[in-house]
Amino acid sequence: MDITLPAENGGRVSYKLVGHPVEPRIGAVFPRIAYAAAHVVADPFAMTDPWSRPVVDWDKTMAFRHHLWRLGFRIAEAMDTSQRGMGFDWTNAKELIRRAIAEARSVEGADLASGAGTDHLAPGNARTLDDVIAAYEEQFAFVEGEGGKAIMMASRALAAVAKGPDDYIRVYDRILSQASGKVILHWLGDMFDPALKGYWGSGNFEAALDTVVAIIERHADKVEGIKISLLDAGKEVALRNRLPEGVVMFTGDDFNYPELIAGDGKRHSHALLGIFDTIAPVANAALAKLADGDRAGYDALMAPTVPLSRKIFEAPTEYYKAGIVFMAWLNGHQDHFAMVGGMQSARGILHYADIFRLADQAGLLADPTLALARMKHFCAVAGV
Numbered sequence: 001m002d003i004t005l006p007a008e009n010g011g012r013v014s015y016k017l018v019g020h021p022v023e024p025r026i027g028a029v030f031p032r033i034a035y036a037a038a039h040v041v042a043d044p045f046a047m048t049d050p051w052s053r054p055v056v057d058w059d060k061t062m063a064f065r066h067h068l069w070r071l072g073f074r075i076a077e078a079m080d081t082s083q084r085g086m087g088f089d090w091t092n093a094k095e096l097i098r099r100a101i102a103e104a105r106s107v108e109g110a111d112l113a114s115g116a117g118t119d120h121l122a123p124g125n126a127r128t129l130d131d132v133i134a135a136y137e138e139q140f141a142f143v144e145g146e147g148g149k150a151i152m153m154a155s156r157a158l159a160a161v162a163k164g165p166d167d168y169i170r171v172y173d174r175i176l177s178q179a180s181g182k183v184i185l186h187w188l189g190d191m192f193d194p195a196l197k198g199y200w201g202s203g204n205f206e207a208a209l210d211t212v213v214a215i216i217e218r219h220a221d222k223v224e225g226i227k228i229s230l231l232d233a234g235k236e237v238a239l240r241n242r243l244p245e246g247v248v249m250f251t252g253d254d255f256n257y258p259e260l261i262a263g264d265g266k267r268h269s270h271a272l273l274g275i276f277d278t279i280a281p282v283a284n285a286a287l288a289k290l291a292d293g294d295r296a297g298y299d300a301l302m303a304p305t306v307p308l309s310r311k312i313f314e315a316p317t318e319y320y321k322a323g324i325v326f327m328a329w330l331n332g333h334q335d336h337f338a339m340v341g342g343m344q345s346a347r348g349i350l351h352y353a354d355i356f357r358l359a360d361q362a363g364l365l366a367d368p369t370l371a372l373a374r375m376k377h378f379c380a381v382a383g384v
């Protein structure tokens with residue numbers, strides 16, 4: 001099967017599909033906790049103003065959650081992968097969390113944790129730390145009131161008003177001390193969200209690391225783990241090595257996840273990854289190999305997914321959601337490539353062509369015939 005794709009020089013190049021869809025192992029027991037941060041499916045027919053009035057196709061959105069649960073993944077709900085802060089507001093996030101928790105109760109073994117942040121408080125409207133605390137409290141109250149587990153998302157408002165590490169400690173002390181259950185923390189780097197630059201009160205990694213570790217040590221009984229999304233394996237390992245007993249590391253490194261999950265023989269990371277939305281079938285098969293003690297088999301499956309992930313998450317990294325949804329469309333999980341906020345326009349045809357090739361080579365086109373037909377239509381619209 002062949003397709004004509006755009007080339008870097010403005011020309012055209014013929015590409016022949018070479019991949020074979022990887023078969024997941026349904027019912028596999030993973031050796032790591034594995035959360036997939038899931039996207040939302042827009043309703044393009046209801047979005048008369050997609051930039052400012054997003055409308056969600058709830059049936060398709062929930063169907064995708066069932067796809068991830070079927071493959072053995074937990075779901076990290078209403079996180080940045082769902083476009084929180086980039087077209088998907090707290091009003092919609094509440095409905096998503098409510099529906100997802102209800103759906104999880106209908107599926108044996110299904111599990112999820114939901115993002116609680118401050119995104120309903122515009123950074124410009126945050127005057128004091130008390131404003132930030134109140135915003136966190138409102139979202140935590142909703143998530144926990146629905147019977148859910150909270151992921152404490154990084155806060156643009158806190159980054160805007162905090163004067164230094166002590167301000168972060170005050171806010172996190174307050175929220176963690178009040179949490180009714182265990183919480184997952186999230187350290188999101190500014191490559192994902194430029195408004196979070198200097199989070200934890202310092203632009204210096206070592207100083208920020210000290211602050212995070214101090215907070216976790218003070219609340220080790222309330223912190224299940226921390227997800228770190230800095231796209232730097234060395235920084236993740238530095239934090240992982242300092243976590244107190246009983247607190248786990250969740251890799252959010254969409255560049256280096258295979259080695260971090262596999263571990264160094266002494267320590268390993270669990271996973272809370274946006275790329276798992278896209279590579280779930282292969283990640284399932286790879287984790288099943290790791291459970292069997294087959295590290296070579298794990299590496300062989302995971303390695304081809306890394307170039308794909310690095311392409312999807314390339315700078316400007318915050319637009320990675322477009323590649324995630326593009327893959328869901330190619331694989332038939334939704335009937336269109338439209339996103340809330342019109343986010344599909346954030347990447348160009350060359351980027352999407354690279355994703356198509358790399359997904360094929362990683363065995364991630366579930367139905368190559370369907371994916372090829374959709375890619376041909378997509379290229380035609382782009383003038384290829």
